[in-house]
Amino acid sequence: VAQLQTLTKVYRQQTSAIEVQALRGVDLTFRRGEYIAICGASGSGKSTLLNILGCLDRPTSGQYLLGGADVSLKNDDELSDIRSEFLGFVFQSFNLIPQLTVQENVEVPLFYRNEPAEERARMAKIMLEMVGLSDRGHHRPNELSGGQMQRVAIARALVNDPLLILADEPTGNLDTRTGEMILDVFDRLNKQEQRTIIMVTHEPDVAARCSRTIHLRDGLILSDDPNPPY
Amino acid sequence: VAQLQTLTKVYRQQTSAIEVQALRGVDLTFRRGEYIAICGASGSGKSTLLNILGCLDRPTSGQYLLGGADVSLKNDDELSDIRSEFLGFVFQSFNLIPQLTVQENVEVPLFYRNEPAEERARMAKIMLEMVGLSDRGHHRPNELSGGQMQRVAIARALVNDPLLILADEPTGNLDTRTGEMILDVFDRLNKQEQRTIIMVTHEPDVAARCSRTIHLRDGLILSDDPNPPY
Numbered sequence A, B: 001v002a003q004l005q006t007l008t009k010v011y012r013q014q015t016s017a018i019e020v021q022a023l024r025g026v027d028l029t030f031r032r033g034e035y036i037a038i039c040g041a042s043g044s045g046k047s048t049l050l051n052i053l054g055c056l057d058r059p060t061s062g063q064y065l066l067g068g069a070d071v072s073l074k075n076d077d078e079l080s081d082i083r084s085e086f087l088g089f090v091f092q093s094f095n096l097i098p099q100l101t102v103q104e105n106v107e108v109p110l111f112y113r114n115e116p117a118e119e120r121a122r123m124a125k126i127m128l129e130m131v132g133l134s135d136r137g138h139h140r141p142n143e144l145s146g147g148q149m150q151r152v153a154i155a156r157a158l159v160n161d162p163l164l165i166l167a168d169e170p171t172g173n174l175d176t177r178t179g180e181m182i183l184d185v186f187d188r189l190n191k192q193e194q195r196t197i198i199m200v201t202h203e204p205d206v207a208a209r210c211s212r213t214i215h216l217r218d219g220l221i222l223s224d225d226p227n228p229p230y
C-alpha cells in the first residue's frame, strides 16, 4: 500500500531563476496487487511521479507514505535499502552501466543483498532467458540494439523479485511482438504473484492490460479510472 | 537516389571472438522524395542499416552509392561534409550534448556551414517552435523529459534543411498527440518539399503514413512493398 498526499515537485534550474512545476499537487493511493497505467502528454510529469514513487527523488512538498512509513523521514541509505529490497525500476533511458557486461548489469541489484556469486549468476541468467537475451550475457551495453538494452533494463528490474515494479515506457523501443512478450511477463507477475505494477506508457494497447489508468496533465491528475476487463 | 548492393555488416566483439552478423546481404534502392518505413523485430538490424545509410558507419562488404558516388571511397572528413550538407539524423538514443543548452544543441549542424551566430539562433528557434519547445531553449538536456529530449533531437536533425532525413524511432518516447504533431511535420517536408524520409518504427500506425514499408528480419530484407494510400 502506498499513498501520496498533495505531492508537489518543483525543479529549480541552477543557472537561472526559472522554475518548472513538474507536479502541482498529486493525491494518489494504491494497494498491493494493483496494475496501474500512467498516461499523459510529453512533459506532463509521468517520469517525475515514477521517480518519487521509486524513492529515487524527493518531493518538494506533500507526503509519501510507503507501507505506512513516511518516506521523507528516511535518509539516503535507508532509501537505498528500500529500493534494493522491494522495488524494481525500469528507466526511460535504461541507465545501464557501460563498463559491466549484460549479465553483470542484471546482477547489480543482487549485490546489495549479499547473494553468493553463483546464486547471482543463476538468477541473472533466468531473467535474461525471460526477456529473450540469454545469448547476450557477455556483451557490453554499447554492443546492443536499443530494444535489447531496454530488455536488459527490464531483466535487472525483476531480478530481485520486487514487490513493486515501476516501469517507465518499458516497451517504447520494442517491436509489437517483443513488447507483447514483455507485457505477458508483467501480466504473469501481477496475476500469479500479486506484484504491484505501475507502468508509464503512451500506447493505449499497453494501458489496456492494466486494471486502472491514471491520466496526468501538466503535473496534475486529470483522471483516475478502473479499466474495463481486458 | 541511393543504392545499397549486397550490403553486409558484421560486428566483431573486441573482448571475444564472437561475431554478430547484423546485416547479411541487403539490396535496396530509393529515389528522391520517397517516404519509407523500416520495420522489424528488436535486433533485426534497423539501426545498423540506418547508420550506414547516414554515413555514420561503414559496411563490412558490399557497396553504398549515394547520389551515384561510392561512399566507401570517401574519407571521414568527406563523409562528415556529406552529413552536414545533406543529412538529418534522429538517433534512437537522441545523443544530445549534455554541456550545451537545448538551443545550442539544435544549432550544432549549422556550425559546420559557417552560418553567422544570429542566423544559427534564428533557424534553431524556428525548429524549436516547430516541435513545441520554444520555451526550453536555455535548459540543458538533463533538465528535460524523455519526449522533450527526443523532440530536441528532431529539431537538430531538421535545422540544416536536409535532403535526406533518417529517423530512428522518432516517436518512441512521445505520446500519441505529440507524435502526430511530429509526423505532420515529416509529412509536410515530404509532400511539399520532396525531402526523402526513411523512418525506423515499430508502430504500424506510424508506418502507415509512409509510401513504402520495408521489413527487416535477422539482417535480411523480408519484404519491400508500396503502402496503400493513407
Ligand SMILES: Nc1ncnc2c1ncn2[C@@H]1O[C@H](COP(=O)(O)OP(=O)(O)OP(=O)(O)O)[C@@H](O)[C@H]1O
Residues within 6 Å of the ligand: A142, A143, A144, A145, A146, A147, A148, A173, A174, A175, B011, B012, B013, B020, B021, B022, B040, B041, B042, B043, B044, B045, B046, B047, B048, B049, B092
Ligand atoms: N557495436 C556492436 N557490437 C556488436 N553487436 C552489435 C553492435 N551494435 C549492434 N549490434 C548487434 O547487431 C544487431 C542489430 O542491431 P540493431 O541496433 O541494428 O537492431 P535494431 O533492429 O535497431 O533493434 P531495436 O529495434 O532493438 O533497436 C543486434 O543483434 C545487436 O545486438
Ligand SMILES: Nc1ncnc2c1ncn2[C@@H]1O[C@H](COP(=O)(O)OP(=O)(O)OP(=O)(O)O)[C@@H](O)[C@H]1O
Residues within 6 Å of the ligand: A011, A012, A013, A020, A021, A022, A040, A041, A042, A043, A044, A045, A046, A047, A048, A049, A092, B142, B143, B144, B145, B146, B147, B148, B173, B174, B175
Ligand atoms: N532536472 C530537471 N530540471 C528541470 N526541469 C525538469 C527536470 N526534469 C524534468 N523536468 C521538467 O519537468 C516536467 C516533467 O518532466 P517528466 O520527465 O516527468 O515528463 P514526462 O511526462 O515523463 O514526459 P515524457 O513523456 O516526455 O517522458 C517537464 O516539463 C520537464 O522538462
Ligand SMILES: [Mg+2]
Residues within 6 Å of the ligand: A046, A047, A048, A092, A168, B145, B146, B147
Ligand atoms: Mg518521461
Ligand SMILES: [Mg+2]
Residues within 6 Å of the ligand: A145, A146, A147, B046, B047, B048, B092, B168
Ligand atoms: Mg534500433
